[in-house]
Amino acid sequence: MSTSTQTRPTDPAGGGTSGTQRLTFAKAINLGLRRALESDPKVLLMGEDIGRLGGVFRVTDGLQKDFGEDRVVDTPLAESGIVGTAIGLALRGYRPVCEIQFDGFIFPAYDQITTQLSKMHYRSKGRLTLPVVIRVPYGGGIGAVEHHSESPEVLFAHTAGLRVVSPSSPVEAYRMIQQAVASPDPVLFFEPKGRYWEKGDVDLDAAPDGPLLDKARIVRPGTDVTLVAHGPTVQTALKAAETAAAEGTSIEVVDLRALSPLDTATVAESVRRTGRCVVVHEAPVLYGTGAEVAARITEECFYHLQSPVLRVGGFHAPYPVAKIEHDYLPGLDRVLDAVERALAF
Amino acid sequence: MSQTGPLTDDGLVQLLTPTGERTPHPELDARVAHLDADALRAMYRDMVLVRRFDTEATSLQRQGELALFAQSLGQEAAQIGSAHAMTARDHVFPSYREHGVAHARGVDMADVLRLFRGVDHGGWDPVAHGFHLYTLVIGSHTLHATGYAMGLQRDGLVGTGDAERDSAVVVYFGDGATAQGDVNEALVFAAVNNAPVVFFCQNNQWAISEPTTKQARVPLADRGPGFGVPSVRVDGNDVLATYAVTQWALERARSGGGPTFVEAFTYRMGAHTTSDDPTRYRSSAEEEYWRRRDPIDRLRLHLEQVGELPAEFVAQVADDADRLGERIRTEVRAMGRPSPASMFDHVYATPHSVVDAERAWFERYEASFDAGSTSEGSHR
């Protein structure tokens, strides 16, 4: 094994790795991973095509060149193998960050994630920890073929022992990936691939404000309706809030950030003020995040609610062909329609 | 079998040299003896048509008419040779770049593009063509193929000695796929059940950016024997050799001899898909080396050497290819957007109250836009 680790290499593409920069979502994750690789020699990345190619979305671009093939590992084409060996590496003290190429290809690894990764800490009564991160580009709207646009996050949130998070902007992505790598628990890190090319300002040096993987945040304050979203639908919710504002409706947008743990407190606090709640996600509505949030909000805020908690999401059908995916995905109109229905009660 | 580097092709079964000379082979010569000039010209024609299909589909993608396309460029001999060795009773499980096999199974080449245009998840009737839908999840279908072959056994269609009854299965997958658990499990199931299935691995040497050495430290064909599955390593750019080897493997399977692993050593001359940039991971020298071992050129040179490639035939094939290209262009552009409510079709084979309720809601919602006629530019 070679030890080709360099410390703090400068990024060839951008102006170094400090200060505030305007970055794409993908680049923000890239720099977050770079930071993680720099700060802990036990961190290693593994996945298909992540080395020389830099990943099919170029999220790991340049990292193999700077950190070497032992730390940025092109794996055989085998997802169960990727996660299974990551478990072994973690047992040996490493902190593997696995890339699954697309959402629909996580299922060959589903067994390893749900039966092994999630339960090892519990079974060993805390003697073993598995600090494994699994990065999954997910979600639709990019005109892809089948198995490239799905939102399987809830399947993992349903399994105890896994943390499930999804960033919604470049700055969140940059900070959350570093906290995910630092977490002693396994983290499923769902990256909204439809947002990879969106840009935002990222202060590369600012310390993250608190434990991002546990806390929802209010992205935009409002008084009439609480819109709850995560990952790709946060931007949709913000657009809805803007549009509604022009018509005199004040929408508060809450970004869940994490599905497990679910920060019900932040949502409930918001709903107690607004009295109305609409949950938006791309995954199918049946048994989805919206169902969980609605149930909890009903339990906690029943006397504050002026309308039932409504849900907007995908349908109980396989993700459709690209030409009609925008009819499947919850877009601006469907969100505003639900907001109107909530207000009409 | 020797361990070879990617730029050499020793240790491969070969019947035509890269310059088109016929090389004798003690066992396989008999298997190609019946191929007359017409049969070889049919292979030549199919390869040329498939290549035109690739070119046309690639430019359609560039023009924004397709979301994505995966070329079979360079793999024509592996596909056409193996497909010509099948009978109508055999059943094929492809991955996603088996356009040549699709064509040989009578699938309309325009229909192949429905998936890539994003108007359909399939595009053809898998039963009618004995050609399953494309499978995008790497390796899954090798198990389906094995199970299908086990079904043929149970149906008494294997080893009857009746050439009109005996049937088998061919499953196509790449070099990268051999690393998947499913593929290894398929080999286990096929071996212990003696299933009539031919594992046809097109080793095109690259799994997106990863060379075969990232998947295996032995020639892929060496995997077979470890599972109890005999294997052959064949020159995948030699259409005669892929024909002969597949025919041999299929005959074994149909007669009850069990599974075979075929590694067709070939080269992906194009990008992985239209979203891939191969210049990031491989050299132009390597591409140039393989361009000089083009599978179509090889058969063309052979037919010319034996004086069986009349100019009129070549012109006719070129003409057919042009017409295929034109037809595909026109038909793809005319492929309409499916009705949005069609996403609720065929989710289940019997009524399902949740789907029915969601469809009803969706249709009312759609209708509300038509009433207000404000749906233009809306973001549902």
Ligand SMILES: Cc1ncc(C[n+]2csc(CCOP(=O)(O)OP(=O)(O)O)c2C)c(N)n1
């Ligand atoms: C289970 C799974 N993981 C990852 C992918 C993404 N992917 C699509 S094609 C491909 C490479 C396949 O290489 P190979 O098996 O050699 O076949 P080829 O494309 O070269 O024909 C990858 C990684 C996938 N489709 N399925």
